[in-house]
Amino acid sequence: MTLYLIRLHTAIGWHISSKIQHIVLDQLAETSKSYPSLDSSKLWSCKFESGSIFGYIPESQPFVNSNVFYDQDTVVFYDGVIVNYQNTFNTQNARELNDHWGEIFSVLEGKFVAIKISIHPLKIEVVNDYLGLYQVYYWNRGKTWLISNSVSLIQKVINSTSFDSLGVNLFLCLGWTGHDRTLCSGVKVIPSAQHWQFDINLPVPKQKNYSEQKTYSENNLKYPNIELLLSRLIGMCEILPTNFRRIRCGLTGGLDTRLLLTILTLAEINAEYFTYGHPDSYDATIAKAIAQNMTLDHQIVTVIEREIVEMWDTISLSLMKQSDGMVNLMYAPDLIAIAKLENSQDTSIYLGGGGGEIVRGNYCDAAFLMGRHGYEKNTIQKYLTNQTFKFKTIAKTEGQFLVKQYLNEFVQNCFNDGIPPADILDFFYTQERMRRWLGNQVRSKNSFELFCTRPLLEVALGMSAQRRYTSPIHYEIIRKIPSLHQLPFNNQTWRSQNVLINLLGSYLQKKIKIKTTSKNAINSNPAFNRYNFLACSQNHLFLKLRSFCLDNEQSQVWDFVSRELFEETTKLENFNSNTNLHNFFTTVSLMYYDVFALHNRDMNVGNQNAMP
Known part of the structure; x- marks a missing residue:
């Protein structure tokens, strides 16, 4: 039973030290132990004056064209699913991607990242899909950049063990980690429809948005x-x-x-x-x-x-x-x-x-669309907050304030960009x-x-x-x-x-x-409901997970989650699956990430000393 599939695990470095290069290679080698689809013998890397590329070329599956092309002047590879809706060339073939590179910004759809390295002179281009569905992460300090499709790889390279405050609070309040944030401090995600160019002749990478989404309305x-x-x-x-x-x-x-x-x-x-x-x-x-x-x-x-x-x-x-x-x-x-x-x-x-x-138009209601409360900026800000905070969050007050501030800034930016007020909710959810x-x-x-x-x-x-x-x-x-x-x-x-x-x-x-x-x-x-097992507050799994959270008293999760509220609402006599279930598993999710990813503890939910 295959529970995880990964086709291409990669990282790109720009102006990175030899020490970081060795750490990246070590982490990629370690990754191959966890995922059978990655063959450690196929780990490869290219090193240039300013840039380095590391990755895996897994065994080619039948019926799938190669996702890596290289010759003496160029390396092109991609991950994800790419569709050319004009059908002018085969997008699942990296060689054809290279031949038609100049066309990809107007014809490609799907969920993907495509990367082209021109060797003479050195230039690295990173292109993601139109909506940014394929998650591409990066870390930047000065001239040094590290880009990967894995937060974990970057997190281990930079040795970050702290939560990102906005990322965690967005996860707690909205149900997802939005904006450019991840749960890990220092690691961000590139926006949608990006064409990034790292050029040896440029002091900083050129970042261009090839989308015209804001003009649709x-x-x-x-x-x-x-x-x-x-x-x-x-x-x-x-x-x-x-x-x-x-x-x-x-x-x-x-x-x-x-x-x-x-x-x-x-x-x-x-x-x-x-x-x-x-x-x-x-x-x-x-x-x-x-x-x-x-x-x-x-x-x-x-x-x-x-x-x-x-x-x-x-x-x-x-x-x-x-x-x-x-x-x-x-x-x-x-x-x-x-x-x-x-x-x-x-x-x-x-x-x-x-x-x-x-x-x-599922995210608006008739009263809003009829303008019953007006379309002033503060009205839209309040409406967006009410729509996104649909359940009572377990986040602490200061975290809720941070998220509401972010939502208000989003609305302000939409007004600045001339997006019609009635379209702002759909634009936000998009x-x-x-x-x-x-x-x-x-x-x-x-x-x-x-x-x-x-x-x-x-x-x-x-x-x-x-x-x-x-x-x-x-x-x-x-x-x-x-x-x-x-x-x-x-x-x-x-x-x-x-x-x-x-x-x-x-x-x-x-x-x-x-x-x-x-x-x-x-x-x-x-x-x-297919999640009935979660709603059964008396089953063994629920009690085990609740104890796991409460026993990790020193976890940084409690810097963001109200421990008192969590403990009270998850007591058997108080637990209501309709109102408390989401908060319960959001807390469990963060605790798992803190213990097993950021601090790399062995899996043992029953161990009360998983965190020191």
């Missing part, structure tokens, strides 16, 4: 060109079978995976569909109905409590390592589900529905949640997020927020398959496509608290 599309958009989405999907033997796609009771299914069906792509959860859950119930109606290759993947408890040490550490601690451990059971689907001998790509919530939360979630497998691509976001963000709130893209594309359009989905109905009627109806429905039901809605059954 200026397009003011009254209604999207669905046919043109659909042809571009289909074109991207049609490229995938060229490089991946299997196309896997989640199927739930929601709209986003149904939109994916529609696009794949219209593209005539045979995909394998799966649903996580109990067979009687609403997701599985609706997915089974869709699969039967469409004659799909579909399976339901169920993870039972016993499997989670037995494999907890393995899956929790694996998730912590692959996300560098930036994914809540409540999602660890997903690794078991992925392992049940995955065959390490084949080459699969997963299509996800991430970003679909932006396309349908730049922050999608980029960082989704980017970390999908690092364990080949994945392609179709809804995070330029063709779709240009259209979605080019509409007014009020038009986006009617879900016109979902509505019009899914309607091309009438049976899919008519099948029920989870606890929702189609929104009116008339902007004013939709806003007024949604506003009144919430105002008078009417819960509508129709033949197109199925109520969710909370008894069949």
Whole structure:
């Protein structure tokens, strides 16, 4: 059972000392002991006057083109999934990437980092994807730079054992580590759509953003060109079978995976569909109905409590390592589900529905879009804070203040950039949640997020927020398959496509608290939540993890988390899974990262002396 997949582990140094070079090589060699896909005999490095490149070239898998190209003048390599939606060249081949390097900024989509080293004269270029879904980390002191796809590698090189204050508090308050921060002090993540150039003739690296995302809202599309958009989405999907033997796609009771299914069906792509959860859950119930109606290759993947408890040490550490601690451990059971689907001998790509919530304007409500409270800067700041602080956080007061200050600055910057006030929430969730939360979630497998691509976001963000709130893209594309359009989905109905009627109806429905039901809605059954094992406060795993946190009295976690509140809310007589579960596992996640990553202790959750 493969729980972690890594294709290319690499680091780039600029003006680094020979001491740091040796540490990097030692750490890469150590990494190969943890991950079977890294062959220690394939560790390589190139050293130049000002720069050094270190990395692994793992064994080539069948059906996958080489991700490394080099000759006497150039080295080009990449990691992740790259799609050329114009299909002008094969992006999964590093040689072709080199031949078409000047085109990549306008045609490449996906989740990737691509690096080109020109040797005469020395120049290193680093390019990441349009939304920054692929996490590229760096450390900088003066002229010295170290860039890697691993926080852990940089952290060990610079010997940092402290939390980043803003990063940790964002994780506690929002549920993800946003901005340019990680959990580790001194290690940051590069922004989205970056083209960084390290040139021996330049005193500092040249950093350029090749995105025009902020201008989309200026397009003011009254209604999207669905046919043109659909042809571009289909074109991207049609490229995938060229490089991946299997196309896997989640199927739930929601709209986003149904939109994916529609696009794949219209593209005539045979995909394998799966649903996580109990067979009687609403997701599985609706997915089974869709699969039967469409004659799909579909399976339901169920993870039972016993499997989670037995494999907890393995899956929790694996998730912590692959996300560098930036994914809540409540999602660890997903690794078991992925392992049940995955065959390490084949080459699969997963299509996800991430970003679909932006396309349908999910983060605003009708009252906000009607301007009931105005669109002044302080109003938007308050609304964004209320939307993101949806649960009672366990962070200390000073940490909450730090996060609110960051949110206020984000809104201020949006006003300075001329982003329409009604678009600011969707822009925030695009730049922050999608980029960082989704980017970390999908690092364990080949994945392609179709809804995070330029063709779709240009259209979605080019509409007014009020038009986006009617879900016109979902509505019009899914309607091309009438049976899919008519099948029920989870606890929702189609929104009116008339902007004013939709806003007024949604506003009144919430105002008078009417819960509508129709033949197109199925109520969710909370008894069949796939995280039920976490909600059971009396199971052995819960008690063990609670003791692990409380027994590590000297951990720096307690500099950020209210120990008193944690202890009180996790007592058996007080524990409420609906309100306390997220805070509990957020604290556990930070404690794991502090103990097992920053301080490199051996895995022993039952050991009360794990921290000195």
